[in-house]
Amino acid sequence: MGVIPVLEYHLIGERESRWSRNWERFARDLELLHARGYRPITVRQLVERRIDVAPGLSPVVITFDDASPGQFRYIAEGDSLRVDPRSAVGIWSAFAARNPEWKGRGVFCVLSGADSGHAFFGDKGIQGQRTAWRFPKLRRLVADGHELCNHTLWHANLGRMSAAGVQEQVARAQLAVDSAVPGYQMRTLALPLGIWPQDRSLLTRGSWVDARTKREVRYSIDAVLMVAGGPSRSPHDSAFDPLKIPRVQVFGDELEKLLDQLDRRGSRYVAGPRAR
Numbered sequence: 001m002g003v004i005p006v007l008e009y010h011l012i013g014e015r016e017s018r019w020s021r022n023w024e025r026f027a028r029d030l031e032l033l034h035a036r037g038y039r040p041i042t043v044r045q046l047v048e049r050r051i052d053v054a055p056g057l058s059p060v061v062i063t064f065d066d067a068s069p070g071q072f073r074y075i076a077e078g079d080s081l082r083v084d085p086r087s088a089v090g091i092w093s094a095f096a097a098r099n100p101e102w103k104g105r106g107v108f109c110v111l112s113g114a115d116s117g118h119a120f121f122g123d124k125g126i127q128g129q130r131t132a133w134r135f136p137k138l139r140r141l142v143a144d145g146h147e148l149c150n151h152t153l154w155h156a157n158l159g160r161m162s163a164a165g166v167q168e169q170v171a172r173a174q175l176a177v178d179s180a181v182p183g184y185q186m187r188t189l190a191l192p193l194g195i196w197p198q199d200r201s202l203l204t205r206g207s208w209v210d211a212r213t214k215r216e217v218r219y220s221i222d223a224v225l226m227v228a229g230g231p232s233r234s235p236h237d238s239a240f241d242p243l244k245i246p247r248v249q250v251f252g253d254e255l256e257k258l259l260d261q262l263d264r265r266g267s268r269y270v271a272g273p274r275a276r
Ligand SMILES: [Zn+2]
Pocket: 065, 066, 151, 155, 192, 193
């Protein structure tokens, strides 16, 4: 019944600031979590109560918002592509090679049509990223076991949009992901700016018709991530609300402080022996 940290990263790069994690520090965050007995699970696993970490260990959810190149950057080498070892996916993969329980299990809250390099991890040459690499990146994430999460079409302030606009924002992101990974349904949504639409029910279920193709795109969301609020309750706690999952932004020493606090209070979720 303890609490579970749902961590939130934005930019991964050289800089260290409120919205940017230095890539070496990100690598150290993974080491720290591992050393302190945490193992990653996805939001899917959290809301479906499939917390499969070994007895005595604790789950952590690691989310990445806004689909910037620093999270997943390719480097072209002749005819082949290499994942930049300084991008989050490169760091994660290297860590997973040494710690197999880290394979997959990140949660990437993506924007499909944002500008300034935030459309599926960069396009149009931003940070060397080609537009044609966007879909292969999504396919690679899914193949590796990561979860894709809907962060809307271009990070709209949903509180200022019409009902039709809200549904278009969510549905078009879903359509774009389906184009890259046929059949993939995003079931988790990260609220842009933490702002709810006036009609909250539009986040969980809705549809939008593509005027050009007349195709109707439906979506169905059953987990909503907020931008702040501290660690999450256990999904076994009756007060756990999957449509209001709080998160903790990682910057400065916030992660160390959080882990220390959970241990001091004895409030962290620790997996018990598995029932057989
Ligand atoms: Zn965002």
